[in-house]
Amino acid sequence: MKIPKPGDYRAPDGAQGEPSMPDDWAQRWIDSVIDYAVIGLSPGGIIRTWNVGGEKIHGFLADEVIGQRFDIFHTQDDRDKGSAAALLDIARGTGRSESEGWRIRKDGSRFWANVVITALTDDTGHVLGFGKIVRDMTDKKTAHDAVVESERRFRMLVNGVTDYAVFMLSPDGIVTNWNAGARRIKGYSAEEIIGSHLSRFYTPEDAAAGLPQRGLSIAAREGRFEAEGWRVRKDGQRFWAHVVIDAIRDEDGTLAGFAKITRDITERMEASRMLEDTRKALFQSQKMEAVGKLTGGVAHDFNNVLQILRGNLELLDSRHYRDEWTRERVAKAITAVERGSKLASQLLAFGRRQPLQPVVINLASALRGMDDLLRRALDETIDVETVVAGGLWNTLVDIHQLENVILNLAINARDAMAEGGKLTMELSNAMLDDEYVASVPDIQAGQYVLLAVTDTGTGMSPDVVDRAFDPFFTTKPEGRGTGLGLSMAYGFVKQSGGHIKIYSEVGHGTTVKLYLPRSSRPAVELPPRVTPAPKGGSETILVVEDDRNVQSTALDTLSDLGYRVLKADAAEEALAVLRSGVHIDLVFSDVVMPGPLRSTDMVAQGLRLLPHLKVLFTSGYTQNAIVHGGRLDPGVDLLSKPYSREQLAHKIRQVLDGGAPARSKTSRDTVLGGPLDPLRILLVDDDMNLAQATNELIGLLGHSGKFTTSPREALQWLANGPFDVLITDLRMPDIDGIELAKQASARAPSLHVVFSSGYANPQLPALPFRWTALSKPFTIDELATVLAGVRRRK
Structure with a gap:
């Protein structure tokens, strides 16, 4: 320069006027x-x-x-x-x-x-x-740096959001930037997606329908667009998305682009769906329970009527066997009774009132044993295939009831394959996880043995599947079915602690899956399929039955078989006969008897008088006297009404000859009328509901129970009356369980203390009294075992 x-x-x-x-x-x-x-x-x-x-x-x-x-x-x-x-x-x-x-x-x-x-x-x-x-330029530098820092922090904030996909779009819908949440949710990196149109994230059908352009158009016109729908990740997997598109405009109002926020709400949608499925399943379960109680009551009365009919028809058949005309009509009547008996049995099974006698079996051998039975029940046009997975677990189930279920399912499959087809029966091990059982109210997660029965028949529509387990519901023509086959299967599986599910599609067949709980115990050998001939004897039998017609039929049938027979109309009368000194080998008694004395109490007192007395109960409806949790109590023999002459003869001989399982002292004590030496029990728990429930268990075991939620009240009761056992929670307000036990044992040195705790092995100090730990939650069997141990030490 x-x-x-x-x-x-x-x-x-030349410049003018300028100095x-x-x-x-x-x-x-x-x-x-x-x-x-x-x-x-x-x-x-x-x-x-x-x-x-x-x-x-x-x-x-x-x-x-x-x-x-x-x-x-x-x-x-x-x-x-x-x-x-x-x-x-x-x-x-x-x-x-x-x-x-x-x-x-x-x-x-x-x-x-x-x-x-x-x-x-x-x-x-x-x-x-x-x-x-x-x-x-410091001021401008500071302002500029503040803007840069603000933008940096904003970018960092947006990029740090991983639960939301946050990105910008051009006015035409082209992706211009991309955050970490977008990469996590959609699977694309920024380099892969910037410059692409947002329709890339939509399903092909939605993209073809113009949904991406519609969303941008609404956002441009109204300023905001919000919707939910399926979107597609990079790997092709679909997810349910909540989408918000906001229009971004310049200061002069010109559309500069769009801000798009996408959230993956698949889990929320699945949770909502599962909640709805659970609600429906709960409603179905409640409906089935209500109908089951109704059908159980009907079956009770129905079985008594059938018992009278069957017994008298068999007596007529025995007397007029040589008259062909009479024999033919008696046979038809007995067939009708058997049909009625089957209906009543199915109703009880559906209502979960059927007394089960489960044993540990391997379903593979049980299924193989049914081959001939199934082939006789099915047409020649139906091909039967059995598939058994290796290492099949054992299960605890009533084999006879299971065979009825399998036979019913096979017959249903046969009817659905009128032109022939294939029936496949598969056995495998299965796990039901927490996610699956969350939508099924009455099943627990765990290990199961799965029996799947599949046909290639006509299939069922969704509304038919929803009603398939309802009693008397059937799609078969008039006279072709009762509508109780699947109902019976449902009740049996539920009573066995399992789960049943139908999968079907019209035109593509049906699969019924039965999940039965796994048992870790070894399987028993199944008895051979034989029908023993009726066999009588000369023993003395006391028949206790309040229905005169039923009683008369039983007396005549047993007399015809050679037995000496005595009768009693009520439990008090039967007890008087037992006390008379007359020799009696077996008591054959209805479970439900009128009067103040229950049949089970009568039997319990009879066993004290005659220790070698054998007992066989009969009933058309067991209620809860000898059946608990849907299973026959250990050591109890039952013959369900209506029974045939052959069934009565076989069961009487089985009990008299000792073929039935031996009745142990514990099962006799806890089932037939309570323990020989009832305990006086004081129960203390600050949870009123738990205290009431436990006290009821104590009563069921035949002991005398008294409960309170107040430790101080318990100490007052101890001062006023004798107790043998104190059952107390460990943690309670005011006075804890250990301190209560110390004060109680000081007042009653002979008192035995049972600490009930939520800990599996509660750590307790050395205590100057006898005590036992009972971990919550405990079963009635565990409670009975603890109390039996206390009684032995008295």
Whole structure:
């Protein structure tokens, strides 16, 4: 740059009204500027001139800096790098250099400077020095950095969100940026997706229907679009998404693009669906339970009627066997009774009132044993295939009832394959996990043995599947079915602690899956399929039956078999016969008898009088007297009504000959009328519901129980009356279980304490009294075992 001379700044000739400029006007201007430091530098960077702006910005006086190198204003890092000399070299070569950076004031503080260095040359281009202008830009730098930092933090915030896909779209729907949540949810990296249209995330059918464009159009028109629907990940997997699209506009209202937020709510949708499925399943379970109670009551009365009919028909058949006309009609009547008996049995099975006698078996051998039975029941046009997985687990089930279920399922499959087809029966091990059982109210997660019965028949529609287990519901023509086959299967599986499920589609067949709980015990050998001939005897049998017609039929049948028979119309009368000293080998008693004395109590007292007495119960409806949890109590023999002459003869001989399982003292004590030596039990638990439930269990076991939720009240009761056992929770307000037990045993030294705790093995200190631990939750059998041990130590 050429250096101006004083005369160069005069106004041009001819300018009218303009005063002439002084020769030193440029210097005066430089000296007056306070917002800029205007500094003159020698060719080597030595400060030659200094203005008030330099003093204001840098803090130095002219005398302090003139003669110094101009890099005294640079930071130490810049000086070490030679930045100042580099700026002069640029200006020397190009005529000008501009830069921004940190500079130093006299007091050592920093400021952000904008620096322009201009080379000053003579007419020949020789560098005479440099003009340097410095401006303090700290405020603008701070504002700029704040904006940059704000944007950085915003980007970091958006990118750090992983539960939401947050990204921007152009007005045409092109992806312009992409956060980490979008990558996690949709599976694409930013490099893979930026520049793509948002329709890439939609299902093919939704994209073809124009849903992406519709969403953008609504957002552009109304400012916002919100919806839910299926979206597609990079791997092709679908997920249920909640989507919000917001329109982004410039200050003048022009559409700049869209902000799109997507959230994966598949889990929420699945949870909502499972909740609805659970609600439906609970409603179905409650409906089945209500209908089951009704059908159980009907079956009770029905069985008594059938018992009278069957017994008298068989007596007629025995007396008039040689008369063909009579024999034919009696046979038809007995067949009708058998049909009625089957209906009643199915009703009881559906209502879970059928007394089961489960044994541990391996279903593979049970299924193989049914081959001939199944082939006789099915048409030749149906191909039967049995598939058994290796390592099949055992299960605890009533084999006879299971065979009835399998036969019913096979017959249903046969009817669905009128033109023939294939019936496949598969056995395998199965696990029902927490997720599956969450929507099934009455089944627990765990290990099961799965029996799947599949046909290639007509199949069922969804509404038919929903009603398939309802009693008397059938799609078969009139006279072709009772509608109780699947109902019986449902009740049996539920009573066995299992689960049953139908999978079907119209035109594609049906699969019925039965899940039966796994048993870790070894399987028993199944008895051979034989029908023993009726066999009588000469023993003395006491028949206890309040229905005169049923009683008369039983007396005649047993007499015809050669037995000596005595009768009693009520439990009190039967007990009087037992006390009379008359020799009796077996008591054949109905379970439910009128009067104050229960039949089970009568039998219990009879066993005390005659320890070798055999007992056989009969009933058309067991209620809960000898059946608990849907299973016949251990050591109890039952002949369900209606029974045939052959069934009665076989069961009587089985009991008299000792073929039935031996009745143990424990089972006699806990089932037939309570223990021989009832205990007086005081129960203390601060949970009223738990205390009431446990006290009922104590009563069922035949003991005398009294309960309270107050430890102080329990101590008062101990002072007023004797107790044999104290059952107490460990943790209770006011007085804990250990302190209560100490005070109680001090008042009653013979008292035995049972600590009931939620811990499997509660850590208790050494205590000066007898005690036993009973871990919650406990079964009635575990409670009975503990109390039996207490009684033995008395």
